[in-house]
Amino acid sequence: MKKTILFSRETIEKTVSGLAERINTDYRDRPVVLVGILKGSFVFLADLIRKLDLDVTVDFVVLGSYGAGTTTSGEVKMLKDLSAPIEGKEVLVVEDIVDTGITLTYFMDILRRRRPKSLAICALIDKKARREVAIDVDYVGLEMEDGFIVGYGIDCNEQYRNLPEIWVVREEEGK
Numbered sequence: 001m002k003k004t005i006l007f008s009r010e011t012i013e014k015t016v017s018g019l020a021e022r023i024n025t026d027y028r029d030r031p032v033v034l035v036g037i038l039k040g041s042f043v044f045l046a047d048l049i050r051k052l053d054l055d056v057t058v059d060f061v062v063l064g065s066y067g068a069g070t071t072t073s074g075e076v077k078m079l080k081d082l083s084a085p086i087e088g089k090e091v092l093v094v095e096d097i098v099d100t101g102i103t104l105t106y107f108m109d110i111l112r113r114r115r116p117k118s119l120a121i122c123a124l125i126d127k128k129a130r131r132e133v134a135i136d137v138d139y140v141g142l143e144m145e146d147g148f149i150v151g152y153g154i155d156c157n158e159q160y161r162n163l164p165e166i167w168v169v170r171e172e173e174g175k
């Protein structure tokens with residue numbers, strides 16, 4: 001697979017620190033539940049939470065879109081729900097990448113119906129050009145144009161999540 005580095009370890013580290021600084025300021029004196037969307041967010045969330053100087057707890061959901069490959073099929077399924085209710089809680093959803101916006105739109109609708117006190121989104125990477133459903137992302141780390149990426153939790157057919165950097169893969173050679 002032909003790939004080149006898009007975001008270095010240093011860039012990622014600085015970005016995560018910047019996001020954590022903003023979240024630390026905004027959530028001061030507000031207990032917050034981080035909700036990680038698995039699998040992609042696990043590396044980002046692990047780095048982010050260690051930079052939060054807050055009253056913070058963590059929960060996870062597993063969401064999947066049908067089909068393998070490089071695109072979202074449009075149908076999202078919850079494979080594992082949260083382990084605790086979020087009614088009355090301050091919830092910050094942590095996502096590795098927002099692409100079409102379909103996954104987050106589906107999930108935020110579910111969360112909203114559970115009546116949290118507040119609901120916000122923190123995404124490491126925003127691929128705005130690919131958006132199909134409008135969605136407000138409160139904390140965005142990095143923006144990128146179209147392109148298929150792997151590393152730092154993000155996969156290609158379940159591989160490469162372990163890479164410490166974020167790499168861009170040439171579509172024609174990445175499958």
Ligand code: PRP
Nearest residue numbers: 038039040065072098099100101102103
């Ligand atoms: C990726 C990513 C987001 C979603 C974004 O997950 O982690 O959850 O796609 O795409 P969208 O904005 O077009 O919906 P994926 O379905 O690849 O599963 P994974 O997190 O297990 O890698």
